[in-house]
Amino acid sequence: MSINKIHITLITMLAVPPCSVLAQTPSQNYVRTVTMLDAYGTDSIQAVQYYNGLGRPTLSVATAGGNGETACTLTTYDGAGREKRRYLPVPASGLDYIPVSGVTSMGLFYLDDGFFTESHYDALDRVTAVDIAGDTWRQAGKQDRTEHLANTASDQVLHFEAPEDGSYSLTLPENTAFEYYPEGTLAKAVSYDADNRSTAVFTDLLGRKIMERTAAGDTYYVYNDLGQLRFVLTPAFNKISQEKTIYAYEYRYDNRGRVVWKKLPGAECVQYWYDSADRMAYMRDTALGNRYRFCLYDRFGRLCVQGTCSDGNRDGSVLSATSYTSGSGGVCSTGYSAPYSISDPQLEIVNYYDTYEFIGNNLTSAMPALTIGQEQRQHAIGYLTGQVVYATGGEALGTVTVYDRKGQAVRTVRKGLGGHIEDVSTEYTFTGAVDSTEVRVGVGYGGDFTAKTGYTYRYGKKTKMSLSVSHGGTAQSRDTEYSYDAIGRLSTKGRQTIRNSKSYCSYTYDVHGWLKSVSSGGFREDLYYADGLDSACHNGNISTVRWKARNDSEYKGYNLRYDGCNRLYLALFGTGDNLTGNRNYFNEQAEYDCNGNIKRLRRCGLQDAMHGGFGLVDDLRMTYEGNQLASVFDNVWRLPYAGATDFDGVAGQEYPLTYNDAGSLTSDASRRIARIDYDCLNNPVRIQFTDGNVTKYVYSATGEKLRVVYQTAVPNITVAIGSARELMPSEILFTDSTDYLLGGALTLRNGRIDKYQFDEGYCQATQYNATQDNFTFLYYDKDHLGNVRQVTKASNSTGTVVQTMNYYPFGAQFCDGSAATSDFQQYKYNGKELDKMHGLNTYDYGARQYNPVTARWDRIDPLAEKYYSVSPYVYCLNNPIRLIDPDGRKIFLVGTHDEQMRTLGYMQKLTNDNLLLNRKTGEVTIGGRRWDNRDKKLDVGTSLLRDVIGHKRTTGIQIGSESDRNRYHSYFPKDASNGKGTDGYINLNPSSSLDLKVQDSNTEKTVVETIPMEIVVGHELIHAYSAMNGNAPKDGEESSYIYRDVDGKLYETQEETSELETVGIIGNEKYTENKLRKEHGLNKRVVY
Structure with missing residues (x-):
């Protein structure tokens, strides 16, 4: 990981690859590049690449800083012409050549003389080790290493088979010709990180991966006689149970080598059918039930219509294309013809290309009213000009996109849920960077909500962002200014609070370019790696993290411990500069099975709000059916005070959970969730709680959350686990709703504007009168993971802190009662929205929802096959201090x-x-x-x-x-x-x-x-x-x-x-x- 960080540092300094221009230093070989950033040539960036006498690149000098500063990197070679050392970027004075001694003496910039990596080779010129940059790493002999070996008998690599006999079976090793691969028949590559954690990969003579071994266990890859991957056996398959349905991935193929049947552990199969051009024509999974998802393509192979149907032609011989005729009926009035019979079609997505003839002619209720000029029509050829996406419940949402002659989207107009019109216009700079955007949204009362954003650049760096928002009244505006250090890294942000006053954020880095500190609005965070306060991590893991909010009198923080798979297993809390005070007050400790599922999770916190006693507040024992959490048992009583964030259960009682055939959570007794219903795209549409409360969702067919409706029931209603109940009007105490517009940037609460999110925070709306709103700017103070730690109101010269939050490593807020006062706004861990309504208590990541108390996802990872060896419900590879989980x-x-x-x-x-x-x-x-x-x-x-x-x-x-x-x-x-x-x-x-x-x-x-x-x-x-x-x-x-x-x-x-x-x-x-x-x-x- 450390080498990766070095590369990131390099690219933020270097400009473009070289080209032949005029000489820079007559005594050296070089190539100089000048890139103009405006039409007048007043702003440019420059780079010079120098070469040695053998034509090898040595010194690179380039414009790096926001004020035109230059920086350089250096590469040296050994006697065999192999790269020996690569120096990290350091400031330079101009673009002239700097001798090697001049670069190597510049360690003062990093306060570290070891600001280079050094490569080592074997006799075949293969890199066998790379010394990691930094004096601390070099003095400790820390390297990234790779060994190239052959398997031995002691490796005991099991031999599985998947016979191609039509049985789709897996043959276990004891039933094959040899139980283990013979010695010397597999190549073995063992990679070690700087802390000696290893991964061994065994491949056969055909280069196929047979097994991957980590400290957690072995993951096997099993192929059929045609060399097609048939099974992937997770570590639990051999360690816990050889049950394919819950611990194995399985694939089946047709006679053209296409996957036609796939099964993930814990879910039912997915089937695929293709046309004769190998495009997916139909698919069916358990969420679709007895229906199929179909796709229609035009003669150029573009997807035009996607939907569901009860039946269709699935023999694979069809290659007929759909065609569009303006104003015609076609499939469900789209204007697209049906090349073959489709029974009972229901639309999900419709795409239009090249023209705007669909406006006013097809699916007219979905499309925004828009007049397109003749020149704009010419620019549309070859582009997606319109799209209709259907939402939960069947409402059609239309989008029209207009392009300029360069193919840049200059206007996008969307008719959203409930008829809200979202109109976004964009202007570009000479180089194609965004110069300004104007957003106008019809919110249903008064005039349009308007947000205008402008950008200023200098030497290729964004130096200023100006935002102005309004709804019927006087526009409110704020600026953010950006500055960079001498090698081009962001160093400060100045966020305007009131007129002529700014609150500053600053960033510092270590020799690798890894973030060392964040200081923002009075919040400060320090990160430690090899210099940890308790232990050292040399592989990029964070060994210590400490922070202090503006209103804190001392630091809080964690010393962190990792197992052989880089999974966090212990976070030791402390306070003070060295974290030696109040030890263990908010510890978090996890134990894992071989697939990474948490078996036991313990947290400490405030046990007695009145007397201030600290100790164990969660001791969760988790049992599994495969990778699915089957039950949770807590050894500690539920905390009695308001704002407690511990597991909501009775000590000694087991709380079961259930899942559907798609592997999605359907009930959770501990959170009093009686039943969760999903649509055919696996998005939740309704959550029934045992006390009668209901949450309803509206999603688009592309997975975008559009609306949430909360129904709070009157007291004394009981709903059994697994059941659902529609509330009568008399049983609804009150109803709240949130609408998400502009992809979630603008939210309406109960029909009125609530927030407008932007890069640095959000604008909070307050009602001025029935048709107008005023806005207040609030800034997020975030840590290295993007967790919101403070919210600062731009109300005076330094801003006023209105919300402060502390988190356990896996994302739950501290059990100290502070959560009772932290509901000022709900965007928190990783910057995601926390939904606490009715006791749901999950973060919405878009593709899935995350429960920080059990550190589990509610659904299978959409890309579970990215990491076969890890449970698809695991959060962030169980390293939440270092990683942010992708959306899949x-x-x-x-x-x-x-x-x-x-x-x-x-x-x-x-x-x-x-x-x-x-x-x-x-x-x-x-x-x-x-x-x-x-x-x-x-x-x-x-x-x-x-x-x-x-x-x-x-x-x-x-x-x-x-x-x-x-x-x-x-x-x-x-x-x-x-x-x-x-x-x-x-x-x-x-x-x-x-x-x-x-x-x-x-x-x-x-x-x-x-x-x-x-x-x-x-x-x-x-x-x-x-x-x-x-x-x-x-x-x-x-x-x-x-x-x-x-x-x-x-x-x-x-x-x-x-x-x-x-x-x-x-x-x-x-x-x-x-x-x-x-x-x-x-x-x-x-x-x-």
């Missing part, structure tokens, strides 16, 4: 909606498929074929995007600052090359002008040309694909190659193997940049 996405785009759409546009140019973006989650999915690429044969790009989007692992894509470098980063670098695979993210800099050397296809001479941004995106996606599969070259590994330069001469040099393979200069990979270039008619790249 494969490719997801980070940033504003406009930045997301811009990135999507680059990806779209690579593929014949149509890519769809979930605006709320940022998830990218495939929606059939693309019209505007119909004349292009983009087989490589199409396949690449399908493989990455369809992968079990996740890749995020974000647009960074304009001084950032385009680069892919893996979250767990060791796993990127040890066969395990890892998630990661891509940082893009669309404003950069990337020049490189290619071979002219006519003259075969080497020339310089600019690389299109879509090829840059493709290049980084290839890196991502390799890392996701775990077969990327090791970090720091280099290879030699010969190239012909622009002078016509041949040169030999070395570069990172991963880059050379990704470009296609060496190797024969499935995907390369040069393969993408070939199908785009571009010249072959010959130099990296």
Whole structure:
């Protein structure tokens, strides 16, 4: 993990890759890049890459800071030409060359002379160890290591089989030809992190992963005779019970190798049917019951209609396409024809492309009234112009998107639930960054709610954000200013409180770029790694965390302990600078089974609110049916005071839980949940409580929460577990509702504006009169995980603290009575909304809801196959101090909606498929074929995007600052090359002008040309694909190659193997940049 952090630091400093321009320092080889950031050339960023006499890159100098400061990094080599040391970025004075001694003496910037990593190699030039940067790490001899071995008899790798005989059976080892794999028949790669925690991966001669071994247990991968993965056996399969239905993943295939049947542990099977082009035409899971989900595609393969039906043609031979005719009836009045019979169709999603003819002609009740000009219509060709998504209950929600000539979304108008119109307009800078947005929402009373946001940039860095909000009255506005340190890291934020006054947030980092402290609005947090107050963590885990709110007299904090799987098992509380006071007051301790399910969870807290006694407040014993929590038993009595956050049960009593066939929670006796009902997309639609209270939800077919309605029942109603009861009007004491608009940014409470969320906090509405609202700005003071620790009201020069919160590591608020006064607002742990109504007490993460008291999800992870060895109900790999649990996405785009759409546009140019973006989650999915690429044969790009989007692992894509470098980063670098695979993210800099050397296809001479941004995106996606599969070259590994330069001469040099393979200069990979270039008619790249 530490190496990953180093890479993040590098990309925030470096600008773009080099191009040939004029000399910077006459005595050195170099390439200089100047990127203009406005049309007048008054703002630019620059970078110079220097090379040694053998053409190896050595010194990189680039614009980094928000005031134009420059910074540099240095790479040195050993006698064999292999990368030896890589120095972290340090400030530089201008762009001139700095000798090695000048860089190595700059450790003062970090107050650490060991600000470099150092690689070690074996005889085959494979990286075997990397010394981690930092004097503390180097003096302790801390490295990331990898051993390449063969299996031995003592490894005892079991031999399972999955015969291809039609029985779909699993043959246990004792019934196969040999129980264990013979010695020397498997390759064994053992990776050790800096704290010597290991992962061993065993692969066969075909390169297939057979087993993965960690401290928790062994995960087995079983293949059929065709080499298809048939079973994945979790550690509990061999340690607890060899019951496939609860501890194994199973896959079945048709004769074309397509998955047609899949079963996750604890859930019933999912079935798939395909058309002759291998597109999913139908699917059915237990949530659909006896119905099927169907998909209709147009002649370009784009998804046009998705819905459910009672029956249809599933023989796999159909390739007929749907077609759109404006004003026609078609399938459910969409205008789309039915290429074959579909029985009893019910719509979920309808997509329109290329034109705006659907406005006023099809599904008219769903669409907002909008007039589109002729020029705007021309810009629409090839883009998703309209979409209708159906909500729980059948209400249709229409969206229209308008584009400019660059394909940038300049206006999006949506008709939301209840007819609310959401109108978002966006303007862009010269480089395509968002310059301003204007949001207008019809809220149902008075005029429109309006929010205007403007951005200011300097040297590619965002330096100011201005927000103004209004609803019928005088607009209220506040500014936030951003500043950066000399190497480009965010150092301070100044948030306007009142006129001419600001409250400042500051950030500090260690030598790796890991966050060391956050100071915000009087709240301060300090993080410790190898320098922990109680113990040391060298692998990136946090050993100590301490914090102090503005109104605290002393620090609070935890010393943290981890097991061999990096799972948090003990958090020891203390107060004071060294956390030696009030020890154990708020401890949290967990015990795990081999799949990561918590078997026992203990917490300490305030036992007696009157007399102040502290001790054990939760001692939970949890039993399981597979990975599903079957019952909870608490040895400690329920706390009697208001605001207690402990387990709500009677000591000594067992509280059962039940689940449906989809693996989703349906009842929980401890929280008095009698029954939970779900829609066919596995979203909760109704929660019945045993006291008669009811919570109802409205979701869209894309999974967006649109409304919550709370019905509070009169006293003395009892509902049995497993039952539901519709309340009579006379039985409803009162009803509350919350509507979520703009993807949740704007909320209405009982029909009036409540909050408008923005990056730094929210605007709280207060009623001025029947048709107008006033707004008050409040800022979130967050810790390193995004947990809201303080809310500060912008009411005076420093702000007034109106809410303070403390959390146990797994997210429950401290058992000290403070929760009784912390209900000022409900966005808390990880910045997620806490729903306490009727005693639900869960955080809403979008895809699932999280119970912090039991540290469990309510549903199976939508991407449970990302981490086979871990229970799909486990939160954050049981390391909640270091990690934030993802929402379960494969490719997801980070940033504003406009930045997301811009990135999507680059990806779209690579593929014949149509890519769809979930605006709320940022998830990218495939929606059939693309019209505007119909004349292009983009087989490589199409396949690449399908493989990455369809992968079990996740890749995020974000647009960074304009001084950032385009680069892919893996979250767990060791796993990127040890066969395990890892998630990661891509940082893009669309404003950069990337020049490189290619071979002219006519003259075969080497020339310089600019690389299109879509090829840059493709290049980084290839890196991502390799890392996701775990077969990327090791970090720091280099290879030699010969190239012909622009002078016509041949040169030999070395570069990172991963880059050379990704470009296609060496190797024969499935995907390369040069393969993408070939199908785009571009010249072959010959130099990296």
